Amino acid sequence: MPLYDFRCRVCGRTFEAMAPMDGSDGVCACGGTAERLVSVGKAYRADADWIDSVTDVVDKASPSPHVRAFLADPSRANYRRFLRGEKIRPMEAGEFRRPAARNDAVRREVRERFIARNGL
């Protein structure tokens, strides 16, 4: 059986599952029936792959509009809206990188300790 994309009618989760080619509904992990999505190509799949890991940990019972919107349509735009609603500031590109100067200082200290320890 081939892989298809589904969206749950109950919790809004999107997922991939093997299914027969007859167009029948899928079944979500929450027990809800899931409609088959028309494949929209690689970009959508790349998004869905990491967004699924977020929807997995979202409080499905939350009545907050930003949570409902994200679960109903877990797009990048709704993900950012969800983060704002949760008072989480999205990380900017490159923010995780340490300043180079700090790395240099650590590297220098490790080298000096190594030299001192080994009497070089």
Ligand SMILES: [Zn+2]
């Ligand atoms: Zn579901």
